[in-house]
Amino acid sequence: MESISGRSNGGRPTGGQSMGESPDSPGSPGSPGSPGSGTFGSRTFSRRWVLGAGATTLLTTGLTACGSGDGSGGGGSTITAFTYGDDAVKVQTAAVDRFNKSAASKSAKGKVKLEKVPGTDYSAKLRTAMGSPSAPDVFFNWGGGSIKAYQEANQLIDLTDTIEGDPVLKGGFLPSVLAAGGLGGRNYGIPMRGMQPVILFYNKSVFAEHKLQPPTTWAELQDINTKLKAAKITPFALGGADTWTELMWLEYLVDRIGGPEVFAKIQGGDASAWGDPAVLKAAETVKELIDDGAFGSKFSSVSYVNGGAPAVFAKGKAAMHLMGSWEYSTQLGKFPSFAKNNLGWCAFPTVEGGTGDIRNVVGNPTNYWSVNSRTQNKDAAIAFLKDCASEAYAKALVANGDIPTTANAAKLLEASPNPEFAKFQYEMVEKAPAFTLSWDQALGADIATPMLTEINKLFVGKSSPSQFVSALKELK
Amino acid sequence: MSAPTPTEDRPTEPTATTSTPPATSSKPPKLSKPSRSSAVGRPHAAWALPGVLFFAFFAVVPMLLAFYLSFTSWDGLGDPQPVGLDNWRKLIDDDRMVQSLWLTVLLTAASWVFQTVIALLLGVWAAGRQRNRAVLSAIFFVPFLLSSTAIALLFYALLDPNFGIIQENILGSSSGAFLAIVFVGGWQFIPFHTLIYQGGARQIPEVLYQAAAIDGAGRYRQFFSITLPQLRHTVTTSTVLLVVGSLTYFETVLILTKGGPGTDTAILPYLMYEAGFKSYDFGYASAIASFLVVTATGLSLILVRLTGFGSMRSTREGM
Numbered sequence: 001m002e003s004i005s006g007r008s009n010g011g012r013p014t015g016g017q018s019m020g021e022s023p024d025s026p027g028s029p030g031s032p033g034s035p036g037s038g039t040f041g042s043r044t045f046s047r048r049w050v051l052g053a054g055a056t057t058l059l060t061t062g063l064t065a066c067g068s069g070d071g072s073g074g075g076g077s078t079i080t081a082f083t084y085g086d087d088a089v090k091v092q093t094a095a096v097d098r099f100n101k102s103a104a105s106k107s108a109k110g111k112v113k114l115e116k117v118p119g120t121d122y123s124a125k126l127r128t129a130m131g132s133p134s135a136p137d138v139f140f141n142w143g144g145g146s147i148k149a150y151q152e153a154n155q156l157i158d159l160t161d162t163i164e165g166d167p168v169l170k171g172g173f174l175p176s177v178l179a180a181g182g183l184g185g186r187n188y189g190i191p192m193r194g195m196q197p198v199i200l201f202y203n204k205s206v207f208a209e210h211k212l213q214p215p216t217t218w219a220e221l222q223d224i225n226t227k228l229k230a231a232k233i234t235p236f237a238l239g240g241a242d243t244w245t246e247l248m249w250l251e252y253l254v255d256r257i258g259g260p261e262v263f264a265k266i267q268g269g270d271a272s273a274w275g276d277p278a279v280l281k282a283a284e285t286v287k288e289l290i291d292d293g294a295f296g297s298k299f300s301s302v303s304y305v306n307g308g309a310p311a312v313f314a315k316g317k318a319a320m321h322l323m324g325s326w327e328y329s330t331q332l333g334k335f336p337s338f339a340k341n342n343l344g345w346c347a348f349p350t351v352e353g354g355t356g357d358i359r360n361v362v363g364n365p366t367n368y369w370s371v372n373s374r375t376q377n378k379d380a381a382i383a384f385l386k387d388c389a390s391e392a393y394a395k396a397l398v399a400n401g402d403i404p405t406t407a408n409a410a411k412l413l414e415a416s417p418n419p420e421f422a423k424f425q426y427e428m429v430e431k432a433p434a435f436t437l438s439w440d441q442a443l444g445a446d447i448a449t450p451m452l453t454e455i456n457k458l459f460v461g462k463s464s465p466s467q468f469v470s471a472l473k474e475l476k
Numbered sequence: 477m478s479a480p481t482p483t484e485d486r487p488t489e490p491t492a493t494t495s496t497p498p499a500t501s502s503k504p505p506k507l508s509k510p511s512r513s514s515a516v517g518r519p520h521a522a523w524a525l526p527g528v529l530f531f532a533f534f535a536v537v538p539m540l541l542a543f544y545l546s547f548t549s550w551d552g553l554g555d556p557q558p559v560g561l562d563n564w565r566k567l568i569d570d571d572r573m574v575q576s577l578w579l580t581v582l583l584t585a586a587s588w589v590f591q592t593v594i595a596l597l598l599g600v601w602a603a604g605r606q607r608n609r610a611v612l613s614a615i616f617f618v619p620f621l622l623s624s625t626a627i628a629l630l631f632y633a634l635l636d637p638n639f640g641i642i643q644e645n646i647l648g649s650s651s652g653a654f655l656a657i658v659f660v661g662g663w664q665f666i667p668f669h670t671l672i673y674q675g676g677a678r679q680i681p682e683v684l685y686q687a688a689a690i691d692g693a694g695r696y697r698q699f700f701s702i703t704l705p706q707l708r709h710t711v712t713t714s715t716v717l718l719v720v721g722s723l724t725y726f727e728t729v730l731i732l733t734k735g736g737p738g739t740d741t742a743i744l745p746y747l748m749y750e751a752g753f754k755s756y757d758f759g760y761a762s763a764i765a766s767f768l769v770v771t772a773t774g775l776s777l778i779l780v781r782l783t784g785f786g787s788m789r790s791t792r793e794g795m
Contacts, residue, residue, distance in 0.1 A: 124753045131552040149756065153553040240648065241736070298637040300648030300737050308638055317638075446551075449755040453739060460648065462738035 077377045078111050079137035081384070082126055084367070085116035087329070088193060091396045098392065099384050110380025112138070123445070130155060130372070137375035138384065142441040143181035143189050143368050144267075149444060150370070151183050157371040160187045162382055172389030176435055177405040181368040189368025190385040194402025195429050196324045198248050198363040200349075204342040206233060206319040214346040216358065218256075221349050225294050228319050234296035236289075237318035239304030243452040244440060246459045248322050248362070249289075251439055252348040253282035256356040260434035267442045274472035278354075283458055283465035285351070290459065300460045307334060314338040322348070324363055325425055328418065329401045345424060361432040364441060366405045398422070405429075447475050539769060545762035552756050563763035572739060572747060573764075580743045583658065584722035590662045591669055591718060592711070598666070599673020600703055613674070620667040628731035631660045635732075650740040653733045657741055660728050665721065669714045676710030677703060712783040716776045723772045744768055 083092050096114045099105050105112075115136065117125050122140070129135050130150060141147050150156050163169045163178070173191050181189030202214055210231055215221035225235040239245045254262050258278025265273035289295065296318070302308045304323075307330075313321040314335040321327060331339035350358045369388065371381045387393055391412075394404040398412045403425045410430075416422035429435065440448040454471045457463040463471065546563050548556035567573055602613045619627065634640050635647055635656060646652035684702050693701065726745040729735060735742030735750065742750070744764060752761030 127552045127753075127756055131554075149551050149553055153551075155553060241734070243736075298643075298645040298648060301635070301637045301645050302648075303636075306632075306636070308636060312638055446755045446757060449750060453735075456736055457738035460737035462740070 077109065077380070078113050079375060079377050079380050079384070080113050080115055081138040081140075081369070082115050082117055082122075082129065082136040083140040084119050084122050086119045087333075088400055088402060089114075089116050091393070091400055091402070092192070094396050095387050095393055096384075099387050102387075104383040104386070105380065108377065108380040108383045110377040110383075112380070112384050135372055135374060137372050137377070138369050138381050139372065140192070141189065141368055141370055142364055142438070144183065144437045144441055145443045145445075145448065146441050147188055147368075147370055148183060151188060155373050156188045157373050157375070157378065157381075158186050158188065159190065159371065159382075159385075163187050163190075166386070168386055168389050172406055172408075174405050174407065174430065176432075177365040177429070180365040180435065180437055181370075189370045190388050191366045191405045192369045192385075192388045193367040194325075194397050194400075195366050195405050195425060196326060196364040197361045197425060197429055197432075197435070198252065198322060198324050198348070199327070199345045199425070199428075200320060200322050200347065201313070201327055202320045202344045202346065203313060203316055203318075203338075204344040206316050207344065212319075214344065215349045216346075217349050218351045224319075225292065229293060233316070234312070234318040235294045235320060237302075237309045237313040237321040238295040238299040239302050239309035240295070240299040240456075240459055241301055241303040241308075242305055243456045243459075244438070245304050245309065245323070246286075246455050247439060247452065248324075249286055250279075250282050250455060251362040251436060252322070253285050253351065254278050255360050255362055255434075255436060256348065256351040256358075257281050257285075257354040259355040259357075260360055260436050263436055263439065263442070266439075267437075271473055271476055274469060274475070279472070280465055280469050283468045286458060287465055290461070310334060325403070328421055332401065332417070340418075345421065347428065357433050359428075359432050360434045360436070361428060362436040362438065364438050365429070365435055403429075450475055539766075542762040542765045542769075545759055546766045548759050550758045552758055556759070559759065563759045566760060567763050567767060572742065575739060576742055576744050576747045579654075579741065580723060583654070583661075583725065583743055584719055586654075586658045587661055587665075587722050587725075588715065588718055590658055591666050592714065594662070595666045595669030595714065596673050596707070596711070598670040599675075600677045600699070600707075602670060602674040603677035613670075616670060617667045619664050620671075622664070624664060624727045625731065627660060627664050628728045631656070631663075632732055647733055648737055650737055653737060653741045656732060657725075657728055660732065661722075661725060664728075665718070669718065672714045672717075673707065673710055676707045680706045708783065712779060716779050719775055719779065720772045723768060723775070 081092075081096070083089055092114060093116075096112045100111045123146075126136075126139055126141075127149075130139075135155075147156060160182075169190065177191050177195065178187065181187060181191060200214070206212075206228075207214070210227055210233075212224050212227065213220075215224055228235045238249075251263070258276055258281075262273060262276045262278045265276075302312065304310070309318075309321065309323075310327065310330050311334065312318045314331055328339060328343065331343055347358050350356065369385050371378065371385070375381050389406060391408060394406045394409055394412055395415070397404045398409070398416050401417050401422075403409060403413070403416075403422050409426060413419055413422040413426060436442075440452060443451065451472065454463065454468055454475075457471075458465065458468040545556060547558060547560060549559045549562070550556035598616065602609060602616075632647075635642060637643055637645050637648070644652070646656055680703060684706070685698055688698050688702055724745055725743065726749065729741055729743060729746045730749065733741045735746045745768065748761050748764040748768065751757045751764060
């Protein structure tokens, strides 16, 4: 997932110091009245400029030195783990502390050092680090396409045999989730976070006020839209400034219209599968929704990441929001009473004439730990991964509001901050005939990036549904 | 550094030390005299070394590396694979490149008009002797001291369609997003160019205005017939910096629009970023980067040549 702010390294117009300035030009207009203000001022400025530049350089070098310091603790080797530095990172922090004190750590003669990479920079930083000598030993990822380049460069340890030979790992996770962390039938990842299916959320108070029921078919959805627009309420919140929010609509529409096989083919490397009629129908449906005002008129500058879309939804300006399951914790953080009392959820409706099952799910099954093949202490890395199957780890996830993808999760969900929502999610994923990984994570970055651009063009009306399809077919 | 001044070769002795022989204390300052005079003048070439090394390591070497990478295919992992001219062919064929180039030109032109007009007027005003001029000039300079990222985030919040001060779909519409980028860039860099123009205007000899006043020229006539022609080189300087700056303008676009809506604000530096750090196609990103370096250098050379700035013809010929 990308986000608004990135590390910026573009240049600004440099210079700023004297350019072709003749020293102390006589008879400058200011000189008689204000004694020497011009030259003195500029000298001070330039000295400060130089000092400032020097200080910045020192600071940067200092920070770099700190960052690269590889504090390997005494008694065995320390392995580094990169993780996505958002709120859920506390679960990993606790796991690392637990592991470093455990017998498993002692027998593998290794400790883990957790490096929390700010989320917005995660993918780029991981890529840069993996190409350098200071690569992490263990790293967070989204499975599928997100690790394809690393697998192709032989940078991943194949975990298939390890999992097969270890009952804790083999029986510890939901099989479909474990499989989604792999490539070509081999396992490269161990699930380490909660499940993140995309869910259709709705504002219960708005629905109650207008006597609406959550939609189960497309016709019902259109009927709801009409009623909401008559009441001057935007049917759906959409943070279109972040293209991945728009992607979710296409993911579900293609699934409901053509079934999960359509994207499975694309994911398998068949770019011509973008030409499937289901993709065109989904794009046309999106265009209808937009032209119909289902997302309002300003969605293309509304952001999810900065809290815009969630606020519009929570305040009742929009009645529904198609979003990943993290919407619950987002709302709990920003609008707690809305999250507790008025946030409703349901499956994405079926589309008449479509072949997709209403129980099919799209989204991120979970996140995974993968192991760098260049790690100096494979035993420690694998011992650390095993902790993810432990009950303590699952309990920490549940306490954080996440739904673990472990086999033992069902009985732990009563302890969740919202057991009702937790059980809905767990059953949704457990019973899903197909769980389609988010397209941008399923495909490699080289295809996902232009794909997201094309999706954004479709949503802002810069390309028609048929232009959209032909552009996607060009992606190789 | 406290080099004693030459006139002070005999330090004034405190009364308590009069018993000591005066010769010993008066000698050292004399010795420093010749070494000091030799330091006056041009500094030794070695003084440039830190700067040259810094420039070489952080500018020249990366530039050469990028140029090399532009002939390879590299996703950041493993070794770059040579692919000959593939990336450069792609650069020529890429539809997005054409759009991007056009947007970059448009952005440069719009920024030039917006920033030059305001900075020139403000700068000439700031060079005068009005009341509160120094205070106001200092306030006007503040935006330039802020980080580009902070400014972009600030405007991103101000332009939020639901919670900002202008609740319109500005960043989501093509022209709105483009104008927002021009405006935010101007807001940040006008102070800098104002400073350049202020310096330039300060150097225009007062006698020119006095002569013009005797000839009966009014304020506007003086501005167009004296100030503007005298600022010719200053305009060139400012323009070169502005053009090169616009060609490398990046963080504002990243934060405000991410190149959108669609691809309608994806100027060259953003396209380069996207190719490199989103698609991990470092070969193609390097080709765009090399193209940018060549274009920016070429444009500044042409500007300097066309305006006669390079030959340093004086604006005060015959004075």
